[in-house]
Every structure is written in structure tokens, then in C-alpha cells.
Amino acid sequence: MSMFQTREFVFPKTAFIGCIAFKDNTNKKRYVCLTRIFNDIEILRTYVLFVMEDLFKEDPNKSPVYEGFYVKCKLSRYFPLNKTHWTNRNVFKRDIFENFRNDVNILKYWKISEVLVTPDGEIDGVEFYSFGMSLFKNTGKSVIDTFIKNSNHAVDTRAKNAAFYSLSRPEKINWLNDIKRKVAKTFKENYIN
Secondary structure (H helix, E strand, C coil): CCCCCCECCCCCCEEEEEEEEEECCCCCEEEEECCEEECCHHHHHHHHHHHHHHHHHHCCCCCCEEEEEEEEEEEEEEEECCHHHCCCCCCCCCCHHHHHHHHHHHHCCHHHEEEEEEEEEEECCEEEEEEEEEEECCCCHHHHHHHHHCCCCCCCCCECEEEEEEECCCEEEECCCCEEEECCCCCCCCCCC
């Protein structure tokens, strides 16, 4: 049995979020950010390729688009967790449209957004982290509390804290060939808003 708020997880000072591309049934390119974060870009790249292979195995009619983005994040502050975040929960599952809106904040509005990162467990002494939501920097504590209480996002209940990370400009990457370049200042892509 795990005890609530008994562990201080060591959040990485910097981390990377990976975003992959796919074409929907209208052949429109969409970007989806993967929730697992890593403190090493090469480990992220390996993870992204694993996820892409797994996704496209499920639907052989779709072909992978290896063009994507990564976003470097910097630890900015901690957010204390408490037992009430896991009691009397009213968990809802976000639909794909809500996920796209979350990802557009990371890619398009990165200057005024930040991501809430939680520890979601450990295996063999290695801690794992993922981001739950992108939020605008002025989001109030009560909104954040409500999000945590009503989310199905993975959080290790032993964690004393979650953390907020500031975002750097998204960098374009070809996940297969590892080609990186700056994203244009006017970021225009096909998003569902």
C-alpha cells in the first residue's frame, strides 16, 4: 500500500517533450504531443520512434510522418500535492479535440504557457515523469486543483509535489533522420481549436 505524499521525487532541471505528426482521414497533418518527458533528447527520440511503430502497427492503412517537434522545458516551480487530489474524484476522459487544444498551447502559445509535470512512478530506481496539461502562466491554484481532481492523468500518489516547467521555442525535427531546425516565428499548422 502506498502512502500519500511520502516521497520527494527529483524532477529534472530540463526536460524534453516530443510531438509526432499524423495525417487524419482528410489527409490533413495533425500534431500530437506525447505525455512522457525525458531529460535526454536521444532517449526521447528512441521513445518517439517506439510509439510511432506501435501506433502504425495497429492501423496498417496509415503511414508514419516522421516530421515533428520537440520542446525543451525548464523547471520553474513546484506545486504541492495533497490527498484531496485523489479522494472524491470525478474523473473524465479528454477527447481527441481537447488533446489537440492542449497541444496547440505547447506549440503555438509556448511563450505564455507552461506545463504541469507529475511523477508517474519508478522502475528499478528510475523515476518517470509526464506532463498532464499545458496551462497559461496566470492560471489560478483552484483551477489547477480542479484539473488534478478531475483528471485521469497518471500521478504517483506518493509524490509530495508536481512541478511546472516553462517552455522554449518548439524545434522542428525529423524523428527518423534527426534533422533539427528552428520553427518559423509565425507558426502555422492545421489545428483543431
